[in-house]
Amino acid sequence: MKEGPDIARIAALIGDPARANILTALMSGKALTASELAAEAGVGLPTASSHLRKLEEGGLIALRKSGRHRYFTLSGGEVARVLEALMGLAAGHGHVRSRTGPKDNALRRARVCYNHLAGEMGVEMYQAMRARGFVTDEGGTLTLTQAGERFITGLGVDLATLPRSRAPLCRECLDWSARQSHLAGQLGRALFAQFIANGWARRTEGSRAIRFTPVGETAFARAFGRDGATVSTG
Amino acid sequence: MKEGPDIARIAALIGDPARANILTALMSGKALTASELAAEAGVGLPTASSHLRKLEEGGLIALRKSGRHRYFTLSGGEVARVLEALMGLAAGHGHVRSRTGPKDNALRRARVCYNHLAGEMGVEMYQAMRARGFVTDEGGTLTLTQAGERFITGLGVDLATLPRSRAPLCRECLDWSARQSHLAGQLGRALFAQFIANGWARRTEGSRAIRFTPVGETAFARAFGRDGATVSTG
DNA sequence: TCAATGCTTCGCCCATGATCGAAGCATGAA
DNA sequence: TTCATGCTTCGATCATGGGCGAAGCATTGA
Secondary structure: OOOOOOHHHHHHHHOOHHHHHHHHHHOOOOOEEHHHHHHHHOOOHHHHHHHHHHHHHOOOEEEEEEOOEEEEEEOOHHHHHHHHHHHHHHHHHOOOOOOOOHHHHHHHHOEEEOOEEEOHHHHHHHHHHHHOOOEEEEOOEEEEOHHHHHHHHHOOOOHHHOOOOOOOOOEEEEOOOOOOEEEEHHHHHHHHHHHHHOOOEEEOOOOOEEEEOHHHHHHHHHHHOOOHHHHOOO | OOOOOOHHHHHHHHOOHHHHHHHHHHOOOOOEEHHHHHHHHOOOHHHHHHHHHHHHHOOOEEEEEEOOEEEEEEOOHHHHHHHHHHHHHHHHHOOOOOOOOHHHHHHHHOEEEOOEEEOHHHHHHHHHHHHOOOEEEEOOEEEEOHHHHHHHHHOOOOHHHOOOOOOOOOEEEEOOOOOOEEEEHHHHHHHHHHHHHHOOEEEOOOOOEEEEOHHHHHHHHHHHOHHHHHHOOO
8 A cells, every 4th residue: 555655675785784784883873884884784895785785776875985985974963863763662572682791781872873872871862951941942043041151061062163054953762772862963963072072971982882981971961960959050 | 892782683674675565564553463464565365474473473563352353553652653753764875775665755744653643744843842831851752741732632532541651741753754743652642642533634544644634734734833822822 | 008906797506494284292172 | 053244364476686806997106
């Protein structure tokens, strides 16, 4: 009967284990080469090449040539959001995934979601910003308030440097592990970049997990912790 | 490298055309039998039976036996939301789907999304309710305000009859055609049921499309139209 | 020009799984 | 009991497509 868009095409693209691994690796937001993705996916180079062509033709990933390297990224935030949503389904229904190793715990705590902070800490941050009125929801679109502007400026983010594109400044993204929304969009991206720049957090090589430094933990708690709001001046 | 949940398993389930058709048919929110779903999917009964078993084992659909019939439904709203998100990806990236027939237009205008109203009219309704302060976003969870309670009571919805379950009363669901959120959750479901009960709208047989009656169009516009807010008392 | 690197294309093998006809097994009706 | 309906299971077929080795092409560097 075929009503609506052809979801089977897209789902089948994501449905191959090798391709799912490739997409998951690209959720780190980094541009990766074909060889790196082959290693991530656990397949040979010819196989990965074939998969990458299909993913590109399907519009899920984008390609940027640079010399004799070819860098691949997710084609946009919408793809990342669908992948997170799928992870939510897989984590929930999927027979309580084998054994949740220590790596999984790190992922649940803090990880990159395409280009912004996700996991418990991402959710905490978003909720704190909502609770303190830094971000409000105006009839369906998230907006950064003046108080919010002052706040993130205090964290060292320069709003003026953000590209004034049509991409929304703030955006919600549903977290697969916490099952609540965290902050995506340009602001989410800028804040995460700032955490890295400030030395609050570091990416983990070859993983989406984010390790916060002791200094970063403290600073994050002061900025976004439950107590933070009341204690800050105390 | 296998980080996070096993999305390939879920995506592969959705990725078969026959299964995708089955899931799409179940987006109507109605419980359908194996034979009906076989017809929807365009495959034989044994094939459909096999698919249904896989979908159920994968946790995407639920089964309710009744006499010698076996009724299938989506296993929950989360599955519906993932399907809608996939439709968004497929509609956007997918080479501008063949020809958007008249049926597609009807779907874009108004359709069922599992159990609530989606499409342009769904988005209009949600935005009107947000704009008038009937529904607000309190730190990440949608809440029905007192004004909102009065409003929907005026439409004939009896809040007291809604099951007091842990399922959220209000919830956003991203619309694949309009690319904006519409109202899901118990409230979305109740409102849609009320439209049907009031005779404002009718389901289209064998389709997710919703046909509003002339009376319904007028009533809907008065209740949720842009002018409605200012004109209502005029 | 020659070599090295990065990736793609080709050809082949092979496993998975989608499909259906026929038979089997329930449930309900006569 | 006997038949009809609704669905599942079995068995066999067959197409799709994932996988890799080898060869080919492009870019860079010497």
